[in-house]
Amino acid sequence: EVQLLESGGALVQPGGSLTISCAASGFTFSNYAMTWVRQAPGQGLEWVSAIGSSGGKTYYAGSVKGRFTISRDNSRNTLYLQMNGLRAEDTAVYYCAKMPKYHFDYWGQGALVTVSS
């Protein structure tokens, strides 16, 4: 059974940093691209970042480019999102999702990141 478990969500002050993780199980992690999607309170879904299966290719939304860094450790079956220069508008539930070819087939339960003083 495919499982994706996010962790590391927290309350952070504006300008602060945070790294969230997504632990994967039930599939061969190193064979698949992975992605982060976020959802601000009461809002729709917003794609944040994606990474290729080997970690060699990364992609970012314009709203986070230069502030967020996606990475993965295939030996630990874990996906990461390092977030720097956090702003109030980054407050959201962050979901990781598995990406076979060109769609998101499995999603995690989400990690809440709150940026507030």
Add this chain to the structure above:
Amino acid sequence: DIVLTQTPLSSPVTLGQPASISCRSSESLVHSDGDTYLSWVHQRPGQPPRLLIYEISKRFSGVPDRFSGSGAGTDFTLRISRVEAEDVGVYYCVQTKQFPLTFGGGTKVEIK
């Protein structure tokens, strides 16, 4: 960036009746490999999204056959043949043809 416009914003439906959601793209979603990368996801209240349909019309594992997708190029439709109580929530179309990946604004389905 590719913009996806969903209509309607909200759809009150009667149990057992059909429902239809439209998703229009600002440009063609046909990839250079010939496939069209338009998916539909469903999010129940308080739950993470889950995949329903990918590549316009392919139902994901475990998705009931009352859900179907159609369309081509820039215009796509998700249909529910007979709405059940568990179908409430918000439906999003999403394009994965090119980065940045983008979602439609969502359509809320509720029972009358």
